[in-house]
Amino acid sequence: MVEAAGGLFQLLGLPRSAGQIFGLLYLSDKALSLDDMVKRLSISKGSASMGARHLANWGAIRQVWVPGDRRDHYEAVDDLSQLLRASYAEFVKPRLNASERKLAGIFSELERDVERGSVSGPEFKFCSERLRTLVRFHEKVQGIGPVAEKLLNIKE
Amino acid sequence: MVEAAGGLFQLLGLPRSAGQIFGLLYLSDKALSLDDMVKRLSISKGSASMGARHLANWGAIRQVWVPGDRRDHYEAVDDLSQLLRASYAEFVKPRLNASERKLAGIFSELERDVERGSVSGPEFKFCSERLRTLVRFHEKVQGIGPVAEKLLNIKE
DNA sequence: TATTGGTTTCAATTCGTTTTGAACGAATTG
DNA sequence: CAATTCGTTCAAAACGAATTGAAACCAATA
Numbered sequence: 001m002v003e004a005a006g007g008l009f010q011l012l013g014l015p016r017s018a019g020q021i022f023g024l025l026y027l028s029d030k031a032l033s034l035d036d037m038v039k040r041l042s043i044s045k046g047s048a049s050m051g052a053r054h055l056a057n058w059g060a061i062r063q064v065w066v067p068g069d070r071r072d073h074y075e076a077v078d079d080l081s082q083l084l085r086a087s088y089a090e091f092v093k094p095r096l097n098a099s100e101r102k103l104a105g106i107f108s109e110l111e112r113d114v115e116r117g118s119v120s121g122p123e124f125k126f127c128s129e130r131l132r133t134l135v136r137f138h139e140k141v142q143g144i145g146p147v148a149e150k151l152l153n154i155k156e
Numbered sequence: 157m158v159e160a161a162g163g164l165f166q167l168l169g170l171p172r173s174a175g176q177i178f179g180l181l182y183l184s185d186k187a188l189s190l191d192d193m194v195k196r197l198s199i200s201k202g203s204a205s206m207g208a209r210h211l212a213n214w215g216a217i218r219q220v221w222v223p224g225d226r227r228d229h230y231e232a233v234d235d236l237s238q239l240l241r242a243s244y245a246e247f248v249k250p251r252l253n254a255s256e257r258k259l260a261g262i263f264s265e266l267e268r269d270v271e272r273g274s275v276s277g278p279e280f281k282f283c284s285e286r287l288r289t290l291v292r293f294h295e296k297v298q299g300i301g302p303v304a305e306k307l308l309n310i311k312e
Numbered sequence: 313t314a315t316t317g318g319t320t321t322c323a324a325t326t327c328g329t330t331t332t333g334a335a336c337g338a339a340t341t342g
Numbered sequence: 343c344a345a346t347t348c349g350t351t352c353a354a355a356a357c358g359a360a361t362t363g364a365a366a367c368c369a370a371t372a
Contacts, residue, residue: 004258013169015330026290029282034349044332049350070340071348078286080293102160126185130234134182137236140308147307148300171360190319200362205320226370227318 017043018051022060022076031064031073059086081152088145096142103135173199174207178216178232187220187229215242237308244301252298259291 005023010016020041025032032040037048052074055061060083066073077083110127113119119127165175176197181188188196193204208230211217216239222229233239266283269275275283 004262008255008258017331027283027286029279045349046333046351047331050331053350078289080290081296099164102164106160123185127183130183133234134236140237140310144304144307147303151300151303152296154296173361201319202321202363203361206361209320 015051015054017041017047018054021048021051022055025061025074025076028075031066031075033069033071033073035071059083084152085149088149093145096138096145100138100142103131103138107131171207171210173197173203174210177204177207178211181217181230181232184231187222187231189225189227189229191227215239240308241305244305249301252294252301256294256298259287259294263287 003020003023005027009019009022012019020043021037024037024040034045034048034052037043037052038045041048043051052061056063056074059077061074061076064073064075107128110119110124110131114121114124159176160179165178166172168175176199177193180193180196190201190204190208193199193208194201197204199207208217208228212219212230215233217230217232220229220231263284266275266280266287270277270280
C-alpha cells in the first residue's frame with residue numbers, strides 16, 4: 001500500500017526514501033516518530049533522519065508536538081497543490097530564468113566568434129536563426145507555468 | 157557554446173551525452189557524422205552511436221543521406237514544440253494513466269484491509285479521505301497537459 | 313574473396329548518488 | 343550521576359546509470 005504511494009513520489013527525482021516517508025505520513029492519521037518510519041519502512045535511522053529533514057525544509061511535512069513523548073513526530077501537509085506551486089516557484093522558475101540568461105550568453109558569444117572569423121557567415125545566419133527559435137520556444141514554455149498554477153487553484 | 161546548450165537538455169533527465177549531441181546538431185547548419193560528434197564533443201564512439209540512435213528513436217534527430225559519403229549523417233529536427241508534445245504523449249501520459257490505476261488498486265486493497273480488521277475504522281476514514289484528495293489532485297494535474305499543448309501550438 | 317570504412321554490441325570501468333551503520337553529543341530519566 | 347534514549351553526522355559501502363574501448367559485425371568496394 002505504502003510502497004505504491006512511495007513509488008508515486010519517486011518519479012519526481014527525489015530520493016526513494018523521502019518518497020516512502022511522505023507516502024507513509026500522508027496516509028497515516030497520526031503523526032509518526034522517526035523510528036516508526038524506521039520500523040514500518042525498514043530503512044536506516046540515518047535515512048529517516050535525513051529524509052525527514054529534507055521533506056520538512058521542502059515544506060512537504062511538518063514537525064508536530066506530541067505531549068508526553070520526547071520524540072519528534074511528523075505529519076504530512078494535506079494541500080498538495082500548494083506544495084506543487086511552491087516547488088515550482090522554488091525549483092523550476094529559477095532554472096528557467098537561468099537558462100534564459102544562458103541563452104543570451106550564447107548569443108553574444110556567437111557574435112564574438114563571427115567577428116573573430118571562427119564562424120562563417122552562413123553558419124552564423126543558420127545558428128542565430130535556430131537560437132531565435134529556441135528563445136521563442138523557451139518563452140512559450142515559461143508561459144505554461146502561470147496557467148498551470150491557475151488550473152491547480154480551481155476547485156471543482 | 158555547445159556545452160551550454162547541451163546542459164540545457166541535460167535538465168530533462170536524458171543522458172548527458174545525448175543532450176550534447178542534440179545541442180551540437182541543433183546549432184550546426186550541416187548534417188554531421190558519428191565521428192564528427194566524437195571529435196567535437198570528445199566522447200567515445202560507443203556513446204555517440206547509442207546517443208544518436210536514442211535521439212533518432214525519440215524523433216529528436218533525423219538520419220540524412222549525404223551523397224558521396226558512406227557515413228551516416230544526422231541533423232536535428234527544428235520543431236521543438238512538436239517534439240515536446242510527442243514526448244508528453246509517449247512518456248508522461250502513460251505514467252499518469254499507470255498511477256491512476258495504481259491509485260484505484262490501493263483503494264481496493266485498503267477496503268480489503270479494513271474488512272480483515274488490520275485497519276481500524278477511524279484510520280480507514282482518514283486514509284480514504286486522503287486518497288480521495290489525491291485522486292482529485294491527480295485529475296487536476298492530468299488536466300494541465302491538454303492546455304499546455306494548446307499553448308505550445310499558438311504562434312505569436 | 314579479401315579488404316576497408318563504418319556501425320553496433322558488450323563487458324569492464326567509472327562516476328555520482330543513496331543507503332547504511334556506527335559514532336557522537338545533547339537531553340532525559342531513574 | 344550513571345545509564346538510557348534520541349537525533350544528527352560522517353565515512354564507507356552498495357547501487358545504478360553512463361561511458362569507455364575493443365571486438366564483432368556488416369556492407370560496399372576492389
